Amino acid sequence: xxxxxxxxxxxxxxxxxxxxxxxxxxxxxxxxxxxxxxxxxxxxxxxxxxxxxxxxxxxxxxxxxxxxxxxxxxxxxxxxxxxxxxxxxxxxxxxxxxxxxxxxxxxxxxxxxxxxxxxxxxxxxxxxxxxxxxxxxxxxxxxxxxxxxxxxxxxxxxxxxxxxxxxxxxxxxxxxxxxxxxxxxxxxxxxxxxxxxxxxxxxxxxxxxxxxxxxxxxxxxxxxxxxxxxxxxxxxxxxxxxxxxxxxxxxxxxxxxxxxxxxxxxxxxxxxxxxxxxxxxxxxxxxxxxxxxxxxxxxxxxxxxxxxxxxxxxxxxxxxxxxxx
Amino acid sequence: xxxxxxxxxxxxxxxxxxxxxxxxxxxxxxxxxxxxxxxxxxxxxxxxxxxxxxxxxxxxxxxxxxxxxxxxxxxxxxxxxxxxxxxxxxxxxxxxxxxxxxxxxxxxxxxxxxxxxxxxxxxxxxxxxxxxxxxxxxxxxxxxxxxxxxxxxxxxxxxxxxxxxxxxxxxxxxxxxxxxxxxxxxxxxxxxxxxxxxxxxxxxxxxxxxxxxxxxxxxxxxxxxxxxxxxxxxxxxxxxxxxxxxxxxxxxxxxxxxxxxxxxxxxxxxxxxxxxxxxxxxxxxxxxxxxxxxxxxxxxxxxxxxxxxxxxxxxxxxxxxxxxx
Numbered sequence: 001x002x003x004x005x006x007x008x009x010x011x012x013x014x015x016x017x018x019x020x021x022x023x024x025x026x027x028x029x030x031x032x033x034x035x036x037x038x039x040x041x042x043x044x045x046x047x048x049x050x051x052x053x054x055x056x057x058x059x060x061x062x063x064x065x066x067x068x069x070x071x072x073x074x075x076x077x078x079x080x081x082x083x084x085x086x087x088x089x090x091x092x093x094x095x096x097x098x099x100x101x102x103x104x105x106x107x108x109x110x111x112x113x114x115x116x117x118x119x120x121x122x123x124x125x126x127x128x129x130x131x132x133x134x135x136x137x138x139x140x141x142x143x144x145x146x147x148x149x150x151x152x153x154x155x156x157x158x159x160x161x162x163x164x165x166x167x168x169x170x171x172x173x174x175x176x177x178x179x180x181x182x183x184x185x186x187x188x189x190x191x192x193x194x195x196x197x198x199x200x201x202x203x204x205x206x207x208x209x210x211x212x213x214x215x216x217x218x219x220x221x222x223x224x225x226x227x228x229x230x231x232x233x234x235x236x237x238x239x240x241x242x243x244x245x246x247x248x249x250x251x252x253x254x255x256x257x258x259x260x261x262x263x264x265x266x267x268x269x270x271x272x273x274x275x276x277x278x279x280x281x282x283x284x285x286x287x288x289x290x291x292x293x294x295x296x297x298x299x300x301x302x303x304x305x306x307x308x309x310x311x312x313x314x315x316x317x318x319x320x321x322x323x324x325x
Numbered sequence: 326x327x328x329x330x331x332x333x334x335x336x337x338x339x340x341x342x343x344x345x346x347x348x349x350x351x352x353x354x355x356x357x358x359x360x361x362x363x364x365x366x367x368x369x370x371x372x373x374x375x376x377x378x379x380x381x382x383x384x385x386x387x388x389x390x391x392x393x394x395x396x397x398x399x400x401x402x403x404x405x406x407x408x409x410x411x412x413x414x415x416x417x418x419x420x421x422x423x424x425x426x427x428x429x430x431x432x433x434x435x436x437x438x439x440x441x442x443x444x445x446x447x448x449x450x451x452x453x454x455x456x457x458x459x460x461x462x463x464x465x466x467x468x469x470x471x472x473x474x475x476x477x478x479x480x481x482x483x484x485x486x487x488x489x490x491x492x493x494x495x496x497x498x499x500x501x502x503x504x505x506x507x508x509x510x511x512x513x514x515x516x517x518x519x520x521x522x523x524x525x526x527x528x529x530x531x532x533x534x535x536x537x538x539x540x541x542x543x544x545x546x547x548x549x550x551x552x553x554x555x556x557x558x559x560x561x562x563x564x565x566x567x568x569x570x571x572x573x574x575x576x577x578x579x580x581x582x583x584x585x586x587x588x589x590x591x592x593x594x595x596x597x598x599x600x601x602x603x604x605x606x607x608x609x610x611x612x613x614x615x616x617x618x619x620x621x622x623x624x625x626x627x628x629x630x631x632x633x634x635x636x637x638x639x640x641x642x643x644x645x646x647x648x649x650x
Contacts, residue, residue: 018584022464099647124650126458129634131649133451136610136637137603139347185596245587258606259343262570262598266451269594271510273587278462281583285461305635305645309454312461320630322424324456325449 002291004284005030005062007052007082009040011153011246012091013068015280017043023284025314029061059085063294064287067091068280070157076101080108083116087294089287091121091279093154096222098124106301115294116301120286121279122270123147125304127252130268132305134254138264141256142187146179146195148172150248150275158223159200162216164208167239171199174250182253185265198227203236248275285312327616328354329609330387332377332407334365336478336571337416338393340605342368348609350639354386384410388619389612392416393605395482401426405433408441412619414612416446416604418479421547423449431626440619441626445611446604447595448472450629452577455593457630459579463589466581467512471504471520473497475573475600483548484525487541489533492564496524499575507578510590523552528561573600610637 002025006013009031020028021044032052033040040049050058055065065086069075075092082088083105092101098119105116119125127145134143152170159168178195181188200217204210214231217224251269258264272278286304289311293302310317315324327350331338334356345353346369357377358365365374375383380390390411392403400417407413408430417426423444430441444450452470459468477495484493503520506513525542529535539556542549576594583589597603611629614636618627635642640649 015583022583095650098650099643102646119650126462128650132634132638132640132645135640135649136613136634137451137606139639258340258347258599258602262602264598264603264606265594265596267592267594269592271590273589274583277583277587278589281462288461303646303650305642305650306633308631308633309457309461310630313457314464315457315460317630318424320457321427321628324460325420325423325444325453325628325630 002026002288003029003061003063004287005032005055005058005065005086006068007032007055007065007078008068008074009033009035009042009049010068011276012280012283013066014043015274015276015278016066016068016284017280018277019281019284020044022281023288023314026284026288030058055082056085062086063291064089066283066287068283071154072158072161076104079116079118080104083109083114084112085114087114087290088116089120089283089290090116090118091125091283092119093121093124094222095124102301102303109300113299115290115298117286117290117303117307118301119303121282122272123250125282126270127250127268129304130252130254130266134252134266138254138256138258138266141254141264144182144190144195144253144255145250146174146253147250148174148196148248150250150272151246152198152248153246153275155198155200155223158220159202159217162213164205164213165202166205167203167236169201169239169242171201173197173199182255183265183267185255185263187255192226193228196227198224198229200229200231201234201239201242202231203239204233245273246275248272248278288312288314327351327613328386328388329612330355330357330380330383330390330411331393332357332380332390332403333393333399334358334360334367334374335393336601337605337608338391339368340599340601340603341391341393341609342605343602344606344609345369347606348613348639351609351613355383380407381410387411388616389414391608391612396479397483397486401429404441404443405429408434408439409437410439412439412615413441414445414608414615415441415443416450416608417444418446418449419547420449427626427628434625438624440615440623442611442615442628442632443626444628446607447597448575450607451595452575452593454629455577455579455591459577459591463579463581463583463591466579466589469507469515469520469578469580470575471499471507471578472575473499473521473573475575475597476571477523477573478571478600480523480525480548483545484527484542487538489530489538490527491530492528492561494526494564494567496526498522498524507580508590508592510580510588512580517551518553521552523549523554525554525556526559526564526567527556528564529558570598571600573597573603613637613639
């Protein structure tokens with residue numbers, strides 16, 4: 001039985017909790033929170049809730065700690081910190097800062113003798129695997145990643161941290177004409193801006209400077225600066241009505257030729273009713289892989305690129321080959 | 326530079342040859358054939374063609390030998406034989422016999438100190454990865470694999486080996502209503518027969534017993550016995566006109582819920598102008614992985630489930646994380 005802990009009980013933490021229920025070889029042991037412990041209502045009967053600051057005291061009870069904070073400010077601090085005590089999994093998704101995060105987590109893990117998997121989920125994660133696979137199988141072809149339509153939690157979170165913002169919801173939307181061109185097998189050159197728009201629905205605090213908020217969003221590096229970004233100021237009621245479900249999706253397409261005559265199109269697509277529940281499921285499966293790799297003595301940091309797929313599955317290697325190969 | 330050899334210069338062997346041209350870190354050193362050496366016309370200037378029976382003499386010149394024979398009778402013999410001298414990759418695709426083939430190749434490889442990757446290609450291969458991934462990420466959901474419409478070379482080959490058959494072409498065709506049901510997000514229970522039909526276009530030799538041929542096809546275990554199989558007897562001219570391109574494709578769909586409210590659909594799809602060229606590309610990328618793993622001292626047998634994706638790519642680990650994660 002693999003004993004899991006969850007750090008942070010927001011949407012993603014609850015997604016991990018829901019996923020653990022589907023995995024009979026895993027057990028949720030503890031939830032850690034920075035909020036009032038009494039305010040956290042676990043979905044799992046009997047699971048303990050502790051203060052985040054007391055986490056290290058429970059290191060011996062937990063095989064893998066799934067970190068469910070945000071990439072903007074939580075994970076850059078939390079992952080190198082908690083790997084001092086735990087094997088960890090995070091969903092760090094600020095693409096431009098992955099190399100620095102990788103090094104920080106690697107150093108801390110090598111020192112503590114623990115293992116950390118960073119940047120796991122569906123993108124980065126599943127989609128990253130599809131990109132590398134496509135590049136390796138069809139060298140010289142073109143890869144296209146499209147996201148949406150869906151709420152990006154990381155981007156919504158980033159907007160919420162801006163001074164004067166009460167709430168925000170950010171939708172990523174593929175540009176239909178770009179999508180059609182790629183799926184037809186033609187290989188257009190498309191900039192990031194040409195593939196997606198980012199629509200932001202923002203609730204400003206009373207008296208806040210809306211022009212300043214809009215400027216800060218549109219100029220935010222990594223998150224918005226490279227995109228066609230549209231900012232709508234709306235009421236709290238409108239935002240909460242907009243979408244109860246945090247649905248999302250996207251696809252990775254690799255398109256290119258092996259010879260002059262013959263072209264090929266690979267596509268991985270996801271249609272997700274709940275981004276945090278699906279991401280939680282991915283983190284949980286990789287939690288199994290991290291528990292196993294740590295048991296084999298692996299320390300430091302890994303990404304999805306380093307992990308043979310058999311480590312994700314509770315099925316024996318023999319049965320995988322017999323039934324799924 | 327990774328030095329490759331090709332055993333067998335049929336459609337698949339030529340597909341591997343075409344793929345090597347796209348991979349600057351690889352070099353095609355030799356083609357081995359059971360046919361008359363003079364009859365083989367390599368696409369690659371300067372590449373040597375040798376008799377298959379002389380292969381072992383060239384063991385020191387080759388890092389990985391890609392076996393391009395058929396699964397019905399070639400590979401069960403060839404893979405355990407050639408792993409005595411070479412690291413090897415094969416595309417063995419008789420699903421039911423994979424466990425036995427695995428054991429045979431493993432024993433021979435452990436003895437010789439060489440490494441063999443079996444059952445590589447798009448199915449088994451890429452689709453197998455998608456199935457395991459789907460099972461691990463969404464436990465309790467349903468997986469559907471559809472193939473086609475396309476020519477199955479293994480199945481065409483199997484028909485051609487029947488006494489009295491001059492030529493044959495076998496098309497696998499998804500049943501449209503089954504496909505629609507799955508893509509809608511419903512999770513019907515579908516037998517193999519309900520998902521596909523197998524259409525066989527057969528050229529009988531003069532005086533052959535057509536009824537006997539048809540019966541042998543329809544009752545062939547693993548290949549046809551479990552399917553709705555339709556046999557058409559046609560002329561040689563009709564078969565050769567039917568399709569110059571060996572196009573194929575298919576998809577793996579995983580569909581299921583994380584909670585009562587929220588469902589998710591993962592789909593991997595392939596649209597291939599040339600099945601052997603694409604399969605050749607997959608074998609070539611995995612040839613790189615086998616060369617690297619063998620260099621690290623790995624021996625015996627592996628499948629796609631055992632290989633971290635980074636081994637497939639010529640890109641450095643740092644650049645993979647920086648640019649593709």
